Amino acid sequence: MSRFLARVRVMPRPSILDPQGQAVSHALTELGFSGVNGVRIGRAVEMVLDAATADAAREGALKMCERLLANPVTEDYVLEGVEPAR
Amino acid sequence: MKVAVVRFPGSNCDADAWHAATAAGAEAVYVWHRSADLGGADVVVLPGGFCYGDYLRPGAIARFSPVMKAVAAHAAAGRPVLGICNGFQVLCEAQLLPGALARNGGLSFVCRPVTMRVESDATPFTARYARGQLVTMPVAHGDGRYVADAATLDRLEREDRVVFRYAGGNPNGAMRDIAGITNEGRNVVGLMPHPERAADPLLGSDDGAAMFALAGVAAGV
Numbered sequence: 291m292s293r294f295l296a297r298v299r300v301m302p303r304p305s306i307l308d309p310q311g312q313a314v315s316h317a318l319t320e321l322g323f324s325g326v327n328g329v330r331i332g333r334a335v336e337m338v339l340d341a342a343t344a345d346a347a348r349e350g351a352l353k354m355c356e357r358l359l360a361n362p363v364t365e366d367y368v369l370e371g372v373e374p375a376r
Numbered sequence: 377m378k379v380a381v382v383r384f385p386g387s388n389c390d391a392d393a394w395h396a397a398t399a400a401g402a403e404a405v406y407v408w409h410r411s412a413d414l415g416g417a418d419v420v421v422l423p424g425g426f427c428y429g430d431y432l433r434p435g436a437i438a439r440f441s442p443v444m445k446a447v448a449a450h451a452a453a454g455r456p457v458l459g460i461c462n463g464f465q466v467l468c469e470a471q472l473l474p475g476a477l478a479r480n481g482g483l484s485f486v487c488r489p490v491t492m493r494v495e496s497d498a499t500p501f502t503a504r505y506a507r508g509q510l511v512t513m514p515v516a517h518g519d520g521r522y523v524a525d526a527a528t529l530d531r532l533e534r535e536d537r538v539v540f541r542y543a544g545g546n547p548n549g550a551m552r553d554i555a556g557i558t559n560e561g562r563n564v565v566g567l568m569p570h571p572e573r574a575a576d577p578l579l580g581s582d583d584g585a586a587m588f589a590l591a592g593v594a595a596g597v
Contacts, residue, residue: 307478358432358436359432361433361469
C-alpha cells in the first residue's frame, strides 16, 4: 500500500447559470479590474488515498467523482492529478 | 393511513410535516435516517431542512443514508413518496426524480410565500386539487433553481409530469418556472415550496393541507 494525493476539480457545466461566478465578476469590475469577461466558480477536492498503485488510486478517485463528488446534471469533474503523498 | 416522516441530521421541517399529516387524519411516525425500513408506512415524506449541512451539494450525502434504500424500494413499488424542499433535493440526488436543484439565480436565500399553479392533479398528492388552481405556500431555500437538460424538460412537459409551476414570479430562476415534478410512475413528487407550512389557516394559508390528505392510499393503492 502506498499513499497518494488525488486532486479533483468540479465545475458547473457551461450550460448551467453560475450566479456565484457572475456576482464575483461584477465585484471585480466594480473594484476597477478591467477586462473581466467571465468568472466561474467550482470546487477543489483533495483526497488522501491508500492504494497499491497510482493507477488503482486514480481508478478509485474517478469512481468517487462519479458516485458522489460531482452531480452529472449540473457539474463536470476533472481528476487533475494523483501524486505520491506522505 | 400511516405516514413515515424521515429525519436526517439537519432536517428541520420534520415536526411540521408530522403535524400536517396528523391533522389530515393519518398516523404519522418519525423514521431515523439510519433505519433500514419504513415501519410499514403507506406514504413517505422527506421533509425540508439542511441535511448534512448541505455539504458538497444539498442532498448529496443524505441520498446514501441507509433509509434511502427503503425509500427507493417504496417508490419502485409504486407507493407514494413526497419530497419537500430539501427532500426534493434528496430525491433528485438519489435519481428518484430527474434534474437537480441549483443555487438560486439571484444568489439570495428566498423566504416568502409564493403562488403556484397546479399543473397536474394526476398524482396521489395533488388529486384533491383542480388543474390550473392557484395555491400559495412559503418557500425557504437557497438552492431551489430547478435545472435539467432540454430533452428532460420537454419530456416532463409532454408526459404531464410538471406538477407545480410558479405563477406571478419565479423566486429562484427555475427553468420553465418549475416548482414541482413527478416521476414516470407519478407516485414520487418533489417540490420546493412548503405545503406543511401552509397546512392550517393559523399559518396564513391552508392551501397545502390537501397534499397530506391522500384518499385511497390506506386501501393499498
